[in-house]
Amino acid sequence: MGGPESIPALEAAYSHEEARVKKEVMKSLVKIGTPRAAEFLIEKLREEDPSLMAQAIISLGMLKDPASIEPLAEIASKRENFSDLMEAQKESVKALGIIGDGRAVPHLAKILFRKVWFGKKANDELRLLAALSLGMIGTPEALAAVEEASSRAAGELQTACKRVLDGRERTT
Template sequence: MSTATIAERLQDADAAVRRLAVIDLPYSDEDDIVPLLLPCLNDGDASVRSEAVRALEGQESADAVQALAAMLLDPDAAVRKAAGEVLGELKESESAAPLLPLLTADVPAEARALAFRAVRALRSPGAFAPAMQSLRDPDAAVRREAVGVLGYLKDEAAIGELAEVAANDPDAEVRRIAIGALGYASSVSVLPALTRGLADAQWMVRDESAQTLGKLRLALAIPDLVRAMQDDYWQVRVKAARSLGLLKAEAGLPALVASLAHPISNLRKEAAIALGEIGDTRAIAPLEGALADPDPDVRKLARLALTAIGLAQKARAGEGA
């Protein structure tokens, strides 16, 4: 379709015609559609603006990103949502620059949250200070996205604040994200926040805590992880089992063996894996029993665990020779 024809339709008095012209523009013979799309972002019809925003997906020129950033302040909610989605697909680190001014406290909460989300994967150092300042923002959505940014930046300077948020934020999702963000910590100082998370009222927070403790290989958390194997939610038990395996925690042996008989096959699978990682010969008989499990994946993992235990025993025997 010729660019000239589409350009003419973009000026039509009928908003429906202009909207369809915007949709057609990416399929035209025009190599650079940005100059034609940018004026459409100021169209009086919200549906035209929304389509213009979507048509700019993948365009990371300075002009395009600057214009998309401004659309986070559009009066129409659908346009703002579309802008947030398109900006969330940005890949180039330089694209963060137009978004940084939107991270300040005088910008509406919705726009700030969307801007933080867009900046997150770009790992812009310039987002660090605004994210830290937003950890106490009244709006939970802003706090969630700010914590996500800090998790991506992996700056040790944020660990103390993230631990505080993980332990005390009133929003469960903020606590969960903060606990996940602590997965890059290099200090045991985060242990109190993570073990507190294992006792959180919300199971998703407990789930994240159990997983993060394994990632950090915090052996001091083994007693808490063993207790987590009795959690009311099997999802939490799965993560606790995974972490006990990563920690090679012999203290978790009884709970893991008991989990081989749990009605949820995912937990039986994770228990088999963990028992293989721990490598204790006391798990051999229970794992041999799991070879008759109705789930073929459990049977396979039990066989692999038995092999792992055998290899671990040979290695230990070789070390003692």
């Protein structure tokens, strides 16, 4: 695959019926890395097929385009506990950390401090991933949120927060 000039051909190839082909198109767009590639991938966040939606999320994380922060944060912050959506939420939280932009901090902090009555185990997983993603972003605001969560949390979340903070102290 070439540069930006190959985007129209890739967009056309995406109309193929097989999910495998569509996933390869998304992976190829990451290598091209233009704003148009990011726009195309953001559109694919609305895919019905959970595996295609997940690939779009992963691809956007790898692309590290700040334009994807809000759409990814929207998916990560949804309050529904359907298993298909939960995987998309987890991937979105991870992608926000990989992108590493401070604009994701308020969204990840909300997830980090979110309490629920139902779906507690799934929410705890998301909270743990949010702590790790905030650590990847590493801004003072991100680390302050992790520190606050560490003082309030218990169990796995507290351990993850402490690990994030310990890792930051060694690298600074």
